[in-house]
Amino acid sequence: MKNTVPTIRLILLFCCCFIFSVNVNGQILKKLGKRAEKAAERAVERRVEKETTKKTEEVLDSILEPGKKGEEPTDKQGNPVPQKEDRTSNPNTTSESHPATDDSELDSNSLEIYSKYDFIPGDKLLFFDDFKNDFIGDFPAKWNTNGSGEVVTIGDSPERWMQVLPGYNTYYIPDVTALPKDYTIEFDVLAIGIDAKTSSSAVLNIFLTDDQLFKKGKNHIRAAIPFCQYTPIGIRMKNFIKNMGGPINNVVDADIREAIVNRPHVSIAVNQQRLRLWINQKKYIDIPRIVETPGLLSTLKFGLSTAFKDGKEKVFITNLKVAEGGVDLRRKLLSEGKISTNGILFDSGSANIKPQSMGIIRQISQVLQQDASIQLKIVGHTDSDGTEEVNKTLSKKRAEAVMKTLITVYNQSADRLLAEGMGENQPVDSNSSEEGKARNRRVEFIKQ
Numbered sequence: 001m002k003n004t005v006p007t008i009r010l011i012l013l014f015c016c017c018f019i020f021s022v023n024v025n026g027q028i029l030k031k032l033g034k035r036a037e038k039a040a041e042r043a044v045e046r047r048v049e050k051e052t053t054k055k056t057e058e059v060l061d062s063i064l065e066p067g068k069k070g071e072e073p074t075d076k077q078g079n080p081v082p083q084k085e086d087r088t089s090n091p092n093t094t095s096e097s098h099p100a101t102d103d104s105e106l107d108s109n110s111l112e113i114y115s116k117y118d119f120i121p122g123d124k125l126l127f128f129d130d131f132k133n134d135f136i137g138d139f140p141a142k143w144n145t146n147g148s149g150e151v152v153t154i155g156d157s158p159e160r161w162m163q164v165l166p167g168y169n170t171y172y173i174p175d176v177t178a179l180p181k182d183y184t185i186e187f188d189v190l191a192i193g194i195d196a197k198t199s200s201s202a203v204l205n206i207f208l209t210d211d212q213l214f215k216k217g218k219n220h221i222r223a224a225i226p227f228c229q230y231t232p233i234g235i236r237m238k239n240f241i242k243n244m245g246g247p248i249n250n251v252v253d254a255d256i257r258e259a260i261v262n263r264p265h266v267s268i269a270v271n272q273q274r275l276r277l278w279i280n281q282k283k284y285i286d287i288p289r290i291v292e293t294p295g296l297l298s299t300l301k302f303g304l305s306t307a308f309k310d311g312k313e314k315v316f317i318t319n320l321k322v323a324e325g326g327v328d329l330r331r332k333l334l335s336e337g338k339i340s341t342n343g344i345l346f347d348s349g350s351a352n353i354k355p356q357s358m359g360i361i362r363q364i365s366q367v368l369q370q371d372a373s374i375q376l377k378i379v380g381h382t383d384s385d386g387t388e389e390v391n392k393t394l395s396k397k398r399a400e401a402v403m404k405t406l407i408t409v410y411n412q413s414a415d416r417l418l419a420e421g422m423g424e425n426q427p428v429d430s431n432s433s434e435e436g437k438a439r440n441r442r443v444e445f446i447k448q
Contacts, residue, residue, distance in 0.1 A: 117278070117281045117355070117356065117358045117359050117362065118283070118359050118362065119184075119267045119269060119276075119278050119283075119356070119359040120184075120269070120325075120326050120328070120329060120343065120359045120360060120363065121184045121186060121267070121321070121323055121325075121326060121341075121342070121343035121359070121360070122182070122183050122184040122322075122323025122324045122325035122326040122343070123323065123324075123325040123326075123329075123339075123340065123341045123342060123343060124323055124324040124325050125321070125322075125323050125342055125435055125438050125439050126176055126177075126179075126183065126322045126323055126324055127142075127174055127175065127176045127320065127321070127322040127435070128320070128321050128322075128434055128435050128438045129142050129143070129174065129319075129320050129434070130159075130160060130318055130319050130320075130434070131151045131160035131161070131162060131318060132160060132434065133434065134151045134160065135151070136150075136151055136152060136153065136160070137150050137151065137152075138150060138151055139151070139162075140162055142174060142175045143162070143172060143173060143174050143175065144172075144173045144175070145170065145171060145172050145173065146169075146170060146171060146214040147165055147167045147170035147171070147172075148165055149162055149163050149164055149165050149172065150162070150163055151163075152316070154190065154192075154316070159318065160318060161190055161316035161317065161318045162316060162317055162318065163314060163315070163316050164204070164302060164303075164304045164315050164316065164317060165304065166304040166305060166306045166307075166308045167303075167304070167306060168306050169214065169215075169303075170303055170304070171207070171214050171301045171302070171303050172301065172302040172303065173212075173214075173299065173300070173301050173302075174300060174320060174322070176299070176300055176322050178298045179208070179270070179295075179297065179298045179299065179300060179322070180295065180324050181270075181271075181272055181294040181295045182270065182271050182272065182324065182325060182326055183269075183270055183322060183323060183324050183325070183326060184267065184268065184269045184270070184321075184322070184323050184325070184326040185206075185266075185267070185268040185270075185300065185320075185321070185322050186265065186266065186267050186268075186319070186320070186321045186322075186356070187265075187266055187317050187318070187319055187320040187321070188263060188264070188265050188266075188317065188318050188319045189204065189225075189260070189263065189264050189266060189315065189316070189317055190263050190315070190316040190317075190318075191227055191260055191261055191313070191314070191315050191316075192313070192314040192315075192316075193309075193312040193313040193314055194227050194229060194260070194261050194313055195229055196229050196230045197230075197309075198227050198228055198229055198230075198308075198309075198313060199228065199305075199307035199308070200226070200228040200230075200231070200233050200307075201305055201307040202226065202227045202228060202305055202307040202308050202313065203224040203225055203226050203227065203236070203304075203305045203307075204224070204225045204227070204302065204303075204304055204305075204315060205222055205223070205224050205225075205301075205302065205303040205304070205305065206222070206223045206224075206225070206266075206268070206300075206301075206302060207220055207221070207222055207299075207300070207301040207302070207303065208220060208221040208270070208291075208297040208299070208300060209221075209297055209299050209301060210296055210297055210298065210299070211299060212298070212299050216240070217240075217297075217299075218240075218242040219240065219241055219242050219292065219293070219296055219297060220239070220240050220297065221237075221238070221239045221240075221275065221290060221291065221297060222236070222237070222238045222239075222240075223235065223236070223237055223268070223277060223285065224236040224237075224238075224305075225256070225260070225266070225279075226256070226260070227260055227313070227315070228257070229257050229261070232253070232254065232255035232256075232257060233251070234251040234252055234253050234254050235251070235252050235254045235256070235277070235284055235285060236249075236250070236251045236252075237249075237250055237251075237252060237275075237285060237287060237290065238250075239290050239291075239292070241292045244292075248287065248290055252284060252285055254279075254284045256279055256284070259279050259280055260279075264279050264280055265279070265280055265356050266278070266279055267279075267356065269326045270291060270326075271326060272291065272294045273288065273289040273290065273291045273292070273294060274286075274287065274288050274289070274290070274291070275287050275290045275291060280356075281355065281356075281358075300322065302317065321438075323342065323343075328363070329341065329360060329363050329364075330363050330366055330367050330370075333364070333367050333445060333447070334367060334371070337446070337447040338444065338445065338446045338447065339444070339445050340428075340442050340443075340444045340445075341360055341442060341443055341444075341445075342438060342439060342441065342442045343357060343359075343360045344357040344360055344361065344402060344442075344443045345357045346398055346401070346441075349386075349394070351394065351397035351398045351400070351401040352401070353401050353402070353405060358405075358409075361402060361405050361406060361409075361410070362410070364376070364406065364445055365406055365409075365410035365412055368406070368410075368412050368416060369410075369412075374416065374447055375416045375417070375418070375447070375448040376416065376417055376418070376445050376446065376447060376448065377417075377418045377419075377420060377444075377445075377446045377448055378399045378402050378403050378417060378418065378419050378420070378443065378444070378445060379395075379399060379420045379421070379422055379443065379444040379445075379446065380394075380395035380396060380397075380398040380399035380402075380419075380420070380421045380422065380443055381395055381422050381423070381424075381426060381427075381440060381441065381442045381443070381444070382394055382395045382398075382423055382424050382440065382441055383424060383427075383431050383436075383437035383438075383440045383441055384424040384427070384431040384437075384440070385431075385437070388423060388424060388425075391423035391424045392421055392422070392423035392424075392425075393421065393423075394421070394423070395421030395422055395423045396419065396420065396421025397421070398421070398443065399419035399420055399421055399443065400419040402419070402443055403417045403418075403419045418448070424440070427440045428440060428442070
């Protein structure tokens with residue numbers, strides 16, 4: 001019995017310690033649970049804050065640096081989704097904005113690639129449309145169609161596009177009054193949703209025709225640019241002449257699969273009977289006598305084949321420019337001592353030369369190379385958007401950019417060149433229309 005009491009006391013003491021330990025551990029675990037919960041909350045908050053900051057920076061980038069690509073809205077296939085704007089937004093944004101001064105360097109790699117590009121755009125503007133004056137969601141005012149279509153923006157970019165919808169015998173006709181015997185056509189294409197399953201008969205048709213309404217016409221030419229990705233289809237060229245049928249109907253080998261899904265720039269030159277076609281810097285078509293009667297095919301039309309999967313594949317065009325001319329500027333500069341061209345293009349409000357302008361600069365370099373005694377003054381001109389001081393600075397920078405290209409790309413001597421900027425002070429047309437502004441944005445070359 002004497003040993004029983006201490007034993008009981010030990011048992012009781014052990015139980016008390018156990019209970020105390022359980023309570024303490026329980027409290028510790030409870031506290032740890034709360035700490036873990038708070039830690040998890042803080043981790044979530046940090047993740048949300050990080051993602052929010054990232055998105056905010058992307059939005060700011062899209063506002064402050066429109067050329068810098070951020071994430072764009074996508075569909076289920078991961079393709080950019082055209083964005084509709086509020087119809088109350090200002091549609092009168094002009095094609096040439098003038099932020100103070102842009103010191104961006106030329107993209108030398110792009111210019112080198114285009115240095116052998118021999119397309120020469122016309123120097124008398126007949127039509128230009130980048131849809132800046134159209135409401136988002138409307139069909140553009142300077143076009144006609146027997147189908148449908150609308151002006152849209154893509155992602156965060158302010159640039160506007162016309163969506164071209166597929167349809168049998170559906171045509172999109174810009175308001176070009178009459179195509180002359182010598183002219184050029186330029187435009188940009190954007191294709192969304194194009195993949196390995198896109199039909200081999202899915203094409204963008206470009207028509208030159210004698211019919212002003214919604215038919216191919218008794219006399220016409222068709223160039224068919226393919227969107228097929230699983231194999232190189234080539235570019236079909238066809239003409240149809242009244243009472244003669246189609247003496248030319250051929251597919252020219254051309255692997256443009258990569259170009260067609262990366263916003264290609266299409267250029268076409270018609271000089272009398274001859275037709276040439278470039279996609280980006282490469283010439284794919286050069287047919288000496290495809291135009292039977294120069295001046296007869298007076299109307300330009302676009303059409304999209306019906307071989308697209310509804311709602312998935314989309315095609316857009318913008319920056320359509322039609323200009324009379326496109327002839328050899330070298331002879332004119334040598335004989336007249338001066339040329340003026342709208343064909344040297346720059347990024348909006350910038351002195352960055354667009355690579356497709358290199359054909360003209362290349363011809364100027366050939367004049368300098370042929371006659372070592374020639375000295376040239378390069379004069380830049382702008383439209384009237386922005387302040388007079390900003391335009392004067394911008395025009396000087398653009399002239400200097402052309403001069404720099406002649407020096408760095410074509411190895412011309414700086415001693416033979418002089419750059420000058422006239423800003424908006426010598427307009428050749430009214431600044432009240434987009435066509436007038438486009439004519440005023442020009443570069444002159446003057447023999448000294």
